[in-house]
Amino acid sequence: MNATSFVRWFAFLLGLGVCAASFGSTASNDDCLSCHGDKDLKSAQGKSLFLDQEKFKASVHGQAEIGCTDCHADLQKIKDFPHAEKLRPVDCAVCHDKEAARVKMSVHMQPHRAENPIVVTCADCHGTHDIRKKDDAESSVFSINIPDTCDRCHLERVKIKNGNEFIQQYTQSVHYRALEKSGLSLSANCVTCHGGHDVKAAGDPQSRVSRRSIIHTCGRCHVGIEKNYLEGVHGKDYIKSVKDVPVCTDCHSEHGILSPLDLSSRVYATKVAAVCSRCHDDERLARQYGFLTSRLKTYSNSYHGTASKFGETRVANCASCHGFHDIRISSDPKSPINAVNLSKTCGKCHPGAGTNFAKGKVHVVSTKVENKGAYAAKVFYIIVIAALISVFLIFIAADLFHRIRTQWKND
Amino acid sequence: MEERLNESPLIRDDETFLRMNLAERLQHILMIVTFTTLVITGLPLLFYEMKIFKSMFAFEKAFYIRGILHRAAAVILVVNIVWHALYTIFTKRGRVNFKEIIPKFKDARDAWEIFWHNVGLTQFLYKKGVFKKFFDRHPYWLFKKEPEFGRYNFIEKFEYLAVAWGSFIMIISGFFMWNVELSLRLFPLWVHDIFVIVHGYEAMLAFLAIIIWHMYNVHLNPEVFPMSKIWLNGKITGHELRTLHPLEYRKILEERRKAAERAYRIKSP
Numbered sequence: 001m002n003a004t005s006f007v008r009w010f011a012f013l014l015g016l017g018v019c020a021a022s023f024g025s026t027a028s029n030d031d032c033l034s035c036h037g038d039k040d041l042k043s044a045q046g047k048s049l050f051l052d053q054e055k056f057k058a059s060v061h062g063q064a065e066i067g068c069t070d071c072h073a074d075l076q077k078i079k080d081f082p083h084a085e086k087l088r089p090v091d092c093a094v095c096h097d098k099e100a101a102r103v104k105m106s107v108h109m110q111p112h113r114a115e116n117p118i119v120v121t122c123a124d125c126h127g128t129h130d131i132r133k134k135d136d137a138e139s140s141v142f143s144i145n146i147p148d149t150c151d152r153c154h155l156e157r158v159k160i161k162n163g164n165e166f167i168q169q170y171t172q173s174v175h176y177r178a179l180e181k182s183g184l185s186l187s188a189n190c191v192t193c194h195g196g197h198d199v200k201a202a203g204d205p206q207s208r209v210s211r212r213s214i215i216h217t218c219g220r221c222h223v224g225i226e227k228n229y230l231e232g233v234h235g236k237d238y239i240k241s242v243k244d245v246p247v248c249t250d251c252h253s254e255h256g257i258l259s260p261l262d263l264s265s266r267v268y269a270t271k272v273a274a275v276c277s278r279c280h281d282d283e284r285l286a287r288q289y290g291f292l293t294s295r296l297k298t299y300s301n302s303y304h305g306t307a308s309k310f311g312e313t314r315v316a317n318c319a320s321c322h323g324f325h326d327i328r329i330s331s332d333p334k335s336p337i338n339a340v341n342l343s344k345t346c347g348k349c350h351p352g353a354g355t356n357f358a359k360g361k362v363h364v365v366s367t368k369v370e371n372k373g374a375y376a377a378k379v380f381y382i383i384v385i386a387a388l389i390s391v392f393l394i395f396i397a398a399d400l401f402h403r404i405r406t407q408w409k410n411d
Numbered sequence: 412m413e414e415r416l417n418e419s420p421l422i423r424d425d426e427t428f429l430r431m432n433l434a435e436r437l438q439h440i441l442m443i444v445t446f447t448t449l450v451i452t453g454l455p456l457l458f459y460e461m462k463i464f465k466s467m468f469a470f471e472k473a474f475y476i477r478g479i480l481h482r483a484a485a486v487i488l489v490v491n492i493v494w495h496a497l498y499t500i501f502t503k504r505g506r507v508n509f510k511e512i513i514p515k516f517k518d519a520r521d522a523w524e525i526f527w528h529n530v531g532l533t534q535f536l537y538k539k540g541v542f543k544k545f546f547d548r549h550p551y552w553l554f555k556k557e558p559e560f561g562r563y564n565f566i567e568k569f570e571y572l573a574v575a576w577g578s579f580i581m582i583i584s585g586f587f588m589w590n591v592e593l594s595l596r597l598f599p600l601w602v603h604d605i606f607v608i609v610h611g612y613e614a615m616l617a618f619l620a621i622i623i624w625h626m627y628n629v630h631l632n633p634e635v636f637p638m639s640k641i642w643l644n645g646k647i648t649g650h651e652l653r654t655l656h657p658l659e660y661r662k663i664l665e666e667r668r669k670a671a672e673r674a675y676r677i678k679s680p
Contacts, residue, residue: 303607311468356596392624
């Protein structure tokens with residue numbers, strides 16, 4: 001008999017013993033219900049100890065015919081009833097060991113805030129006797145019910161750095177609207193992005209919503225967009241782990257993601273320029289990564305930009321010409337602003353746009369350098385306006401001076 | 412010394428003359444309406460940062476309506492100009508007025524002289540005995556006499572010219588901004604950019620000229636304050652004619668004198 005078979009035999013015999021012991025002595029569900037089936041049963045503190053049998057039977061554990069003492073394991077040994085009021089907390093890990101291991105590493109079991117740490121147990125999300133499978137519409141962790149379940153703590157009890165309104169923004173989002181209004185269970189809820197058992201603090205590099213991972217997190221549903229993004233200039237830098245590169249949330253916001261057609265969206269036609277210029281008007285970033293600044297200023301000075309500032313949505317914004325998820329540098333032949341593609345790009349709004357669209361600059365920083373004709377016109381007008389207005393004012397002053405003097409003389 | 416025109420029995424001070432007929436007044440009113448509309452719907456684009464302009468376009472489709480109004484006003488302005496051109500060519504009064512409004516060298520001299528007359532520096536120096544000999548020899552430099560104006564003084568001629576020039580620039584550049592596809596079929600982008608820049612600056616120039624120069628001359632000027640009513644009733648009195656347009660006054664006076672003489676001769680051969 002080698003060591004392995006000895007262990008096997010030992011385990012088998014032990015199992016037999018446990019079975020035999022429990023067969024003879026453990027309380028059955030009916031035993032429990034003889035007391036806990038009473039609606040008026042209360043603890044010394046007045047807490048109801050009633051167990052709704054129907055609810056339990058409908059639960060996943062009830063249907064699997066799991067006994068009370070399988071979970072309330074410390075009751076297995078107890079023979080004297082009523083048993084002690086204080087029982088050991090149920091340890092789900094006995095069966096759900098994989099999940100329990102993931103929860104253990106999550107922010108829920110390892111609250112990183114020293115004062116007043118809140119430890120979340122399985123029951124806080126899943127419930128107790130009425131636990132249902134996650135694809136059961138009645139379940140507290142069914143996708144449509146997830147926001148309510150998380151909000152039980154995250155609306156008020158748990159304070160976060162960005163303020164709890166930050167979380168509430170989710171209820172305005174296109175994701176929540178799909179979930180709540182349209183009943184689209186596939187839409188993103190808290191767990192879709194943050195993870196369930198292994199949820200991490202957003203600042204944690206291992207979090208699914210960290211800057212490193214967010215692309216793939218969003219890309220799990222928005223597959224095509226992730227692909228586009230990774231082909232573009234931002235995506236290529238993202239792959240190279242450039243830390244300043246914009247990820248999904250930088251342009252679309254986090255919880256309050258809205259459709260680009262929504263007036264309040266950060267990427268609404270008239271607001272795109274403000275989003276892009278957060279980086280593309282930043283001198284430090286421009287120096288570091290070698291791109292041009294004054295993009296917003298030069299855009300605003302153009303008719304497109306001015307009209308956009310006044311709320312006109314049909315004029316070109318950054319994305320109309322540069323694209324959005326797969327923005328490419330102008331030298332890329334696939335870029336919509338590459339000289340060979342300009343007539344097509346401009347032609348989206350200006351039918352019949354020919355090659356003349358390429359003969360001149362769009363973002364004119366200095367007319368002195370980039371458009372001498374325009375510069376000459378500007379200088380001419382500034383001189384003429386200054387000269388004429390001065391002459392006007394001098395003539396008016398002289399006229400008034402004369403009138404006052406004659407009046408004074410006559411008096 | 413100063414030769415002043417006195418009231419003549421042939422032209423009473425309270426007699427009224429027609430300075431702007433109905434067509435001219437209508438043209439002017441159309442000009443006011445279209446110009447104001449164009450300024451209100453156009454100028455905010457030059458000052459997009461200013462809150463007051465932003466709040467003007469707070470309601471939905473505001474910018475779209477702005478564009479429609481701007482172009483509608485532009486079309487009416489063009490029609491108005493065409494009307495004025497036809498009126499000038501095909502009516503006798505139009506032709507006479509046009510001949511009168513053509514700037515001449517005298518207008519530059521008038522401006523120069525009235526300016527120094529108003530400043531009165533040389534007269535002041537003369538009184539103080541500075542350069543007395545020079546002024547005695549060249550009394551012109553004392554600018555004692557106010558220049559006399561005809562039907563249109565140098566101010567009005569300048570304004571007319573400015574409107575003609577401004578309209579020309581604004582219509583050409585505006586037309587190509589309106590028809591950007593056509594513009595870019597004909598010109599490279601940098602030329603179109605010049606149209607846009609010129610349209611903006613010319614607008615500023617026109618706006619400032621009207622606000623400062625025209626508003627002073629027809630509103631704030633103590634002579635007419637609070638407003639010259641000629642643009643409404645078209646009438647100018649004999650007194651105004653005598654003081655503001657003495658050359659025209661003299662011309663009418665001369666005509667009447669001759670007519671009177673003729674009548675006298677016929678009566679008593």
